[in-house]
Amino acid sequence: DVKVTQSSRYLVKRTGEKVFLECVQDMDHENMFWYRQDPGLGLRLIYFSYDVKMKEKGDIPEGYSVSREKKERFSLILESASTNQTSMYLCASSLSGHLGGGNTIYFGEGSWLTVV
Amino acid sequence: GQNIDQPTEMTATEGAIVQINCTYQTSGFNGLFWYQQHAGEAPTFLSYNVLDGLEEKGRFSSFLSRSKGYSYLLLKELQMKDSASYLCAVRDRNAGNMLTFGGGTRLMVKP
Numbered sequence: 001d002v003k004v005t006q007s008s009r010y011l012v013k014r015t016g017e018k019v020f021l022e023c024v025q026d027m028d029h030e031n032m033f034w035y036r037q038d039p040g041l042g043l044r045l046i047y048f049s050y051d052v053k054m055k056e057k058g059d060i061p062e063g064y065s066v067s068r069e070k071k072e073r074f075s076l077i078l079e080s081a082s083t084n085q086t087s088m089y090l091c092a093s094s095l096s097g098h099l100g101g102g103n104t105i106y107f108g109e110g111s112w113l114t115v116v
Numbered sequence: 117g118q119n120i121d122q123p124t125e126m127t128a129t130e131g132a133i134v135q136i137n138c139t140y141q142t143s144g145f146n147g148l149f150w151y152q153q154h155a156g157e158a159p160t161f162l163s164y165n166v167l168d169g170l171e172e173k174g175r176f177s178s179f180l181s182r183s184k185g186y187s188y189l190l191l192k193e194l195q196m197k198d199s200a201s202y203l204c205a206v207r208d209r210n211a212g213n214m215l216t217f218g219g220g221t222r223l224m225v226k227p
């Protein structure tokens with residue numbers, strides 16, 4: 001079974017803190033994604049990566065950055081956390097460099113971040 | 117851009133059938149996915165449609181009409197454990213084949 005593991009399930013951070021959310025997948029997937037999920041807004045893509053050291057902006061990259069130094073690990077960084085970044089963050093991964101076909105994406109269990 | 121609409125909430129009775137609709141507008145349709153998400157858990161893959169018609173998987177079926185920009189997820193013989201959110205997601209080849217998700221439909225199954 002594919003396993004996508006997010007290091008922290010629940011975090012509480014102060015405004016202005018730097019926050020790291022870590023994600024590891026064990027299936028040698030090329031593609032990795034970071035989404036945030038908010039009530040009524042669904043899942044929104046923050047950043048994705050299709051290879052080591054490669055990254056692309058998603059729909060809402062502002063206030064975030066990412067790092068992909070190893071194939072299995074994709075980190076989301078909040079340089080200076082703000083209260084509007086309180087959300088549930090989902091990491092995901094998928095097979096192959098080509099994003100077509102029936103290749104689904106596999107999600108981690110989510111990280112609940114509260115910024116106070 | 118893409119618009120994906122699905123009802124916010126639905127309620128159904130254990131043992132019954134429920135249909136969750138999803139409508140979408142996209143310039144380069146390249147597949148539609150349904151996911152199930154229990155509260156506090158990760159979304160899990162249910163089904164994939166890229167051609168018109170019905171795909172059946174046990175108690176769950178998914179239908180697609182590309183000309184109408186319409187899909188539905190049909191759940192039969194509802195069980196209490198089917199209480200969850202159901203997410204419709206569309207892949208657009210003109211958006212780098214990224215998935216865009218609808219807001220999800222929260223289904224409550226009552227005894």
